[in-house]
Amino acid sequence: xxxxxxxxxxxxxxEVRAFIRDNLPREIRERMRxxxxxxxxxxxxxxxxxxxxxxxxxxxxxxxxxxxxxSVQKMIFLEENLSxxxxxxxxxxxxxxxxxxxxxxxxxxKRRFLPAAANLDEWWxxxxxxxxxxxxxxxxxxxxxxxxxxxxxxxxxxWTSTAHNADWCFCLVRTNPQAAKKQEGISFLLIxxxxxxxxxxxxxxxxxSHHLNEVFFTDVxxxxxxxxxxxxxxxxxxxxxxxxERTGIARLGKSKExxxxxxxxxxxxxxxxxxxxxDRGFRTRVAQLEVDMKALEITQMRxxxxxxxxxxxxxxxxxxxxxxxxTELLQGTSELVMDVGGPQAMPAWTQxxxxxxxxxxxxxxxxxxxxxAYLMLRAASIYGGTNEIQKNILNKAVxxx
Amino acid sequence: xxFDLTDDQRLLxxxxxxxxxxxxxxxxxxxxxxxxxxxxxxxxxRYAELGLLGLPIPEEYGGFGGGAVDVMLxxxxxxxxxxxxxxxxxxVLGATAIREAGDKALQEEFLPAxxxxxxxxxxxxxxxxxxxxxxxxxxxxxxxxGGWVLxxxxxxxxxxxxxxxxxxxxRTGGSREEAxxxxxxxxxxxxxxxxxxxxxxxxGTRAAELSLSGAAxxxxxxxxxxxxxxxxxxxxxxxxxxxxxxxxxxxMQAMTLDYLKTRQQFGRPIGDNQALQxxxxxxxxxxxxxxxxxxxxxxSLSEADPAERARSISMAKVGVGQAGRFVSQNxxxxxxxxxxxxxxxxxxxxxxxxxxxxxxxxxxxHLDRLADQVQ
Ligand SMILES: Cc1cc2nc3c(=O)[nH]c(=O)nc-3n(C[C@H](O)[C@H](O)[C@H](O)COP(=O)(O)OP(=O)(O)OC[C@H]3O[C@@H](n4cnc5c(N)ncnc54)[C@H](O)[C@@H]3O)c2cc1C
Numbered sequence: 001x002x003x004x005x006x007x008x009x010x011x012x013x014x015e016v017r018a019f020i021r022d023n024l025p026r027e028i029r030e031r032m033r034x035x036x037x038x039x040x041x042x043x044x045x046x047x048x049x050x051x052x053x054x055x056x057x058x059x060x061x062x063x064x065x066x067x068x069x070x071s072v073q074k075m076i077f078l079e080e081n082l083s084x085x086x087x088x089x090x091x092x093x094x095x096x097x098x099x100x101x102x103x104x105x106x107x108x109x110k111r112r113f114l115p116a117a118a119n120l121d122e123w124w125x126x127x128x129x130x131x132x133x134x135x136x137x138x139x140x141x142x143x144x145x146x147x148x149x150x151x152x153x154x155x156x157x158x159w160t161s162t163a164h165n166a167d168w169c170f171c172l173v174r175t176n177p178q179a180a181k182k183q184e185g186i187s188f189l190l191i192x193x194x195x196x197x198x199x200x201x202x203x204x205x206x207x208x209s210h211h212l213n214e215v216f217f218t219d220v221x222x223x224x225x226x227x228x229x230x231x232x233x234x235x236x237x238x239x240x241x242x243x244x245e246r247t248g249i250a251r252l253g254k255s256k257e258x259x260x261x262x263x264x265x266x267x268x269x270x271x272x273x274x275x276x277x278x279d280r281g282f283r284t285r286v287a288q289l290e291v292d293m294k295a296l297e298i299t300q301m302r303x304x305x306x307x308x309x310x311x312x313x314x315x316x317x318x319x320x321x322x323x324x325x326x327t328e329l330l331q332g333t334s335e336l337v338m339d340v341g342g343p344q345a346m347p348a349w350t351q352x353x354x355x356x357x358x359x360x361x362x363x364x365x366x367x368x369x370x371x372x373a374y375l376m377l378r379a380a381s382i383y384g385g386t387n388e389i390q391k392n393i394l395n396k397a398v399x400x401x
Numbered sequence: 402x403x404f405d406l407t408d409d410q411r412l413l414x415x416x417x418x419x420x421x422x423x424x425x426x427x428x429x430x431x432x433x434x435x436x437x438x439x440x441x442x443x444x445x446x447r448y449a450e451l452g453l454l455g456l457p458i459p460e461e462y463g464g465f466g467g468g469a470v471d472v473m474l475x476x477x478x479x480x481x482x483x484x485x486x487x488x489x490x491x492x493v494l495g496a497t498a499i500r501e502a503g504d505k506a507l508q509e510e511f512l513p514a515x516x517x518x519x520x521x522x523x524x525x526x527x528x529x530x531x532x533x534x535x536x537x538x539x540x541x542x543x544x545x546x547g548g549w550v551l552x553x554x555x556x557x558x559x560x561x562x563x564x565x566x567x568x569x570x571x572r573t574g575g576s577r578e579e580a581x582x583x584x585x586x587x588x589x590x591x592x593x594x595x596x597x598x599x600x601x602x603x604x605g606t607r608a609a610e611l612s613l614s615g616a617a618x619x620x621x622x623x624x625x626x627x628x629x630x631x632x633x634x635x636x637x638x639x640x641x642x643x644x645x646x647x648x649x650x651x652x653m654q655a656m657t658l659d660y661l662k663t664r665q666q667f668g669r670p671i672g673d674n675q676a677l678q679x680x681x682x683x684x685x686x687x688x689x690x691x692x693x694x695x696x697x698x699x700x701s702l703s704e705a706d707p708a709e710r711a712r713s714i715s716m717a718k719v720g721v722g723q724a725g726r727f728v729s730q731n732x733x734x735x736x737x738x739x740x741x742x743x744x745x746x747x748x749x750x751x752x753x754x755x756x757x758x759x760x761x762x763x764x765x766x767h768l769d770r771l772a773d774q775v776q
Pocket of ligand 1: 125128129131133135136161162212379383387389392664666671674677734736741
């Protein structure tokens with residue numbers, strides 16, 4: 001046993017860090033450092049820079065434009081990217097669609113979609129959840145009926161992140177409502193968002209931003225060649241997708257970067273007549289988060305190297321530990337950041353403030369995104385399988401309860 | 402001990418609940434947000450008619466002579482409906498400052514007008530650099546022409562944008578973080594040399610940044626010795642906001658329970674899962690602990706010993722803050738995706754509780770106060 005990184009791994013980390021340092025546009029980094037979510041164009045710009053280096057499709061094999069890294073390398077890369085801080089690689093394209101097509105897609109599908117997904121020439125979104133099918137995803141109702149060489153799709157998706165940016169959507173649809181088990185009548189379809197009958201309606205979230213959408217399908221014609229895998233076997237594709245990429249699930253680099261930011265601001269704000277950073281209570285709280293992050297870092301390494309050794313490609317149920325603890329830390333560090341800001345983090349920076357740009361800054365530059373980030377990260381324990389569902393998985397798959 | 406409400410208190414609670422049920426449904430409230438002034442002037446007049454704006458004001462000044470418990474009950478009802486009007490700023494913070502600082506003449510000038518809904522106040526003490534530190538005052542006051550002028554700035558002044566007059570703290574002596582040398586002043590909302598920049602807080606309630614450059618001011622209360630008054634005002638604010646958090650928690654708890662019973666996943670209500678039943682029970686535990694602390698805050702306002710009073714108020718701020726955070730985070734969690742939307746009320750309660758937690762000292766700040774006193 002050795003918990004240290006090898007020489008090669010350290011050299012790899014240095015290489016990644018140097019590349020990001022030299023190539024991440026300063027303005028993007030600065031916005032991210034202040035906690036702003038990346039703008040659509042920021043995500044595209046950065047993913048294309050990475051793709052030119054052969055790193056955007058970080059988890060794909062070389063054959064399809066990936067770097068062919070092992071899990072430790074992938075983990076190091078993701079952590080460096082997050083802690084830079086740089087925009088995250090669009091997970092819908094790279095960690096979800098890509099591996100699914102590589103595993104289940106036809107040659108034609110791979111050639112048609114993979115390069116564009118890696119380079120973010122096409123933006124994908126994930127059409128799984130429905131109003132009645134959240135945790136119980138398999139009860140989804142969106143219907144696809146085959147008519148000649150098309151499927152006709154009718155139904156509604158909800159919580160579709162970035163659908164308003166998206167060119168394409170990978171969707172779970174019901175192709176056989178008569179199947180004995182509800183998991184057995186589901187198919188995985190690729191839908192062009194420009195097809196007539198696709199309507200995207202925004203959902204504003206509690207941070208005031210537009211990230212979520214409802215997507216309505218009314219008699220949408222989808223060519224049969226956009227079916228991935230076999231008809232009515234979409235559930236296995238979905239399970240593969242949801243369980244496939246566990247390396248990045250904890251998003252530990254993000255938590256680390258946020259703690260760094262909190263410490264920076266804590267040098268500037270005061271508590272009892274001295275900088276907050278000197279306050280014992282604050283330091284204890286940071287120390288606790290650092291303990292938890294260290295433990296998670298090692299747990300993550302254990303899960304990742306076990307995955308590499310097993311080579312059966314089956315997700316380790318322990319990855320639910322990473323999801324639970326990783327999201328708790330994302331939330332805990334976002335609370336830390338907001339609490340550092342305190343009252344200065346509470347004003348809403350709406351248009352009325354933006355309109356006053358000619359006047360001296362109303363509030364410090366570090367403050368505007370503290371509360372929105374905290375608010376939005378409440379969702380981290382909801383999306384990607386809620387933390388309650390993750391605990392159910394641990395109960396069943398590990399504890400045998 | 403006696404936890405019973407008087408008949409008058411029960412009646413008050415019922416009549417306010419009726420009014421708000423009619424006038425403050427979630428959609429009605431949403432219409433007020435984002436349209437100047439960000440709250441309802443018509444309802445403000447109704448509150449005055451019903452005597453709510455005079456609730457804690459002595460009868461001799463046209464009020465109802467109610468106590469902290471009455472204010473807590475009213476604030477609880479306001480919390481359940483996320484009321485946006487400047488009650489806290491005017492009737493709690495402003496009126497407390499006038500009562501604590503003012504002589505009879507000043508009280509006669511202001512308190513009846515407040516009770517009648519004819520005068521809105523704001524309390525401008527905290528500054529951009531001070532965060533929660535109550536003695537960290539840099540704004541200065543200089544004598545001029547028999548009066549005073551103020552220089553400096555005040556930050557996140559609750560309802561500071563709409564106040565007719567502002568109670569502003571400034572240094573007449575001493576230096577930053579000294580307890581001595583802080584005085585209180587009245588500044589006209591339209592005073593020359595006062596720049597007010599209003600905005601909404603994350604929960605939709607209004608606040609303002611103030612820049613003071615030579616604004617004319619009128620000294621109220623003792624020169625250099627106003628810190629105890631500032632403390633009183635802040636304590637009254639903490640107690641009132643504690644009531645509001647209780648109301649917000651009650652609303653979130655009720656919505657969550659309803660959702661657990663109606664939302665179906667895996668062919669049954671999600672509330673059939675014992676994991677969620679336990680979470681709901683933990684929310685109840687937290688809420689009841691918080692409620693007790695809100696009562697402590699209300700009762701301790703009349704405590705004569707300043708140290709004892711400050712201690713109880715800090716305990717209450719911690720208890721209510723922690724309960725509020727726990728209940729609101731779990732209310733969102735148990736709603737799943739719908740809890741994350743602006744269309745749904747839970748997120749609005751969540752943000753109100755979040756904003757309150759970061760006013761007048763957060764959990765860590767008050768815990769630190771208490772830690773200093775552990776014996
Ligand atoms: C910000 C955000 C982004 C999202 N992005 C996407 C996206 O791009 N594409 C997409 O398809 N979906 C997306 N989702 C949807 C997400 O996957 C669902 O919200 C999630 O699966 C939960 O479903 P639900 O919201 O219907 O909640 P429900 O399933 O109704 O759950 C409500 C509560 O009940 C609990 N619960 C449910 N069943 C059980 C059980 N058996 N035992 C114990 N507790 C239980 C849950 O944990 C939760 O606390 C997103 C959601 C959010 C909030």
